[in-house]
Amino acid sequence: MKVKLTILIFLIGSVTSICGQTVSKNELREILQETLTKSREFVPNATNSWFYDNSENDYGTRDTLILNTARSYKRDYCQTIDWTFYEWNKFRLEVADYCNEPPTKLASKDEDYFQLLIKEIDGEINLLVQNQNGIQDKFEIIEFKENLAAESGSSQFDYTLKLKRIK
Numbered sequence: 001m002k003v004k005l006t007i008l009i010f011l012i013g014s015v016t017s018i019c020g021q022t023v024s025k026n027e028l029r030e031i032l033q034e035t036l037t038k039s040r041e042f043v044p045n046a047t048n049s050w051f052y053d054n055s056e057n058d059y060g061t062r063d064t065l066i067l068n069t070a071r072s073y074k075r076d077y078c079q080t081i082d083w084t085f086y087e088w089n090k091f092r093l094e095v096a097d098y099c100n101e102p103p104t105k106l107a108s109k110d111e112d113y114f115q116l117l118i119k120e121i122d123g124e125i126n127l128l129v130q131n132q133n134g135i136q137d138k139f140e141i142i143e144f145k146e147n148l149a150a151e152s153g154s155s156q157f158d159y160t161l162k163l164k165r166i167k
Contacts, residue, residue: 022125022141022144023125023141023144024125025118025119025120025125028118028125028141028144029088029089029118031159032085032088032089032116033088035048035050035069035085035088036048036085036086036087036088048084048085048086049069049082049083049084049085049094050067050068050069050082050083050085050091050161051067051068051069051080051081051082051083052065052066052067052068052080052081052082052083053066053077053079053080054079054080054081054095055077055078055079057079059081062165063164063165064142064162064163064164064165065139065162065163065165066160066161066162066163067083067160067161067162067163068158068159068160068161069158069159078097078098078099078100079095079096079097079098079099080095080096080098081093081094081095081096082094082095082096083114089115089116089117089118090113090114090115090116091113091114091116092108092112092113092114093108093112093113093114094106094108094112110132111131111132111133112131113131113132114129114130114131114136115129115130115131116128116129116130117129117130124140124141125140125141126138126139126140126141126166127139127140127141127163137165138165138166139163139164139165139166140163140164140166141161141162141163142162142163142164143160143161143162144159144160144161144162145159145160146158146159147159147160
C-alpha cells in the first residue's frame, strides 16, 4: 500500500513539473523585478523584454498567449510583440519585424505604455493590463515555468508564461 501511495505521489509530482507550475503573486513580482536587474547588469544576451510570436498576427484576438523571456530560447519567427519592461510592473508594447531588411520596430505611442496589475482571485493569479485609457486586457496565468539553461553554469534567466485571456 505504501509503495502504491509513493508511486502515486511521484507521478502527480512528475505531471505537475511537466505541465509547468503555478506561481504566487510575490514570486511573479520577484521574477518581473529580476527581468530588470538582469538587463541592467552584465548578463550575456540579457533583455528586459518578454515576447510573443505574432507570426499569425493574432496577438489581439488569440485566447491563449505564450510569452517568453529569452536567454537560450531560439527565436525562429519574424513577427513579435514585446512587453519591454522599464519598471517591474510597467511595460511598453512593441511590434517588431525581424525578417525584412532592415529589421523594424514600430515607434511607441502613449497608448502603448501599460501598467501590469497582479491580482489574486479565488486562488488564481490574474494579470490586468492597463494603459491611459483603463483596463485593456485581463489574463489568467495557466502555466509558468523556468526553462533549463542551454549551458550549465551560465547565468540564464529563461521563463515561459502561458496566459489565458479573460473576456
